[in-house]
Amino acid sequence: MRLGVFAGCFLVLWGLVYVGALPRGLGDSNLLWVLLLSIVISAPLSFVLLRKQRDAMSAQIVDKVDTAKARLEANRTREDSVTQ
Structure with missing residues (x-):
């Protein structure tokens, strides 16, 4: 999704440079x-526009980590009960 935001920014900026609304750069440095x-414009846009997806992914990661911790603790208690 971030790549899509970057590509959209690139196309819009390329169009603005093409019509002359933005400077073309120095010499051959247009691209x-x-x-x-x-990059500079798409970074904050991605941060704002992709907030819901980032929060959802974070929740998934937290759930997986909690599940792994619970399994590890269950294995640890099972191991302790077997050794005693």
């Missing part, structure tokens, strides 16, 4: 200029 500007 580099648009790439760097796309």
